[in-house]
Amino acid sequence: MAISTTTHLNFRGDARAALEFYQSVFGGRLTVVEYGDFGMPRDLPDADKVVFGQVTADNGFGIMAYDVPGHAPAASAPAATTRADGMTLTGERFFVSVRGETAEEVGALWDKLADGADVIEKYGPSAWAPGFGMLTDRFGVTWILDVAAPYAG
Known part of the structure; x- marks a missing residue:
């Protein structure tokens, strides 16, 4: 199935x-x-x-x-998610994760999605992936964009 x-x-x-x-x-x-x-x-x-x-x-x-019916647009609010000392601190119940195969393809998506966003962690190489970034977009949705790390098994 x-x-x-x-x-x-x-x-x-x-x-x-x-x-x-x-x-x-x-x-x-x-x-x-x-x-x-x-x-x-x-x-x-x-x-x-x-x-x-x-x-x-x-x-x-x-x-x-x-x-959701009967609700007015939400007011803009600062990002509820932060990164500090290598940790993600949040009260949010979910993030949307997008993973690609190359730093270039994911970087191109990042550049577009970052328009009007609050950047939590700038996109770039990380200890666990060739590319990683986190932002809260202009609609209040928090996204994680990363590049699939090569399997070392």
């Missing part, structure tokens, strides 16, 4: 903007379905919000998102 997993992000009114941004970073196809498309009367406040959205790319990247 084969299975796969896809991160599903919950937003407070800005799922469409986040998905469009992630598509600009990772490429792929964008699908957005609004609550109004599923029968919610168009005159209600959430009718134009995302009930189902996803970005899927041929390189294997996939992410899903929707807008």
Whole structure:
């Protein structure tokens, strides 16, 4: 049996903007379905919000998102995650991790995703990987980007 997993992000009114941004970073196809498309009367406040959205790319990247109904966009807040003395300190329940094969390909993704982000640890070589970086993007999602280390087994 084969299975796969896809991160599903919950937003407070800005799922469409986040998905469009992630598509600009990772490429792929964008699908957005609004609550109004599923029968919610168009005159209600959430009718134009995302009930189902996803970005899927041929390189294997996939992410899903929707807008939690009845919530206004969240105010910008400083990153809840920090790095100190080689440790990651956080109260967040999850991070999104993207791993690639080369420092160049991951670095190119980093450069795009870092636009408007709070950088927690700048992308570069680390003790455990040829490339590693951590940031909280402009939508409040914390990402870890790294390069698969060669297997030494």
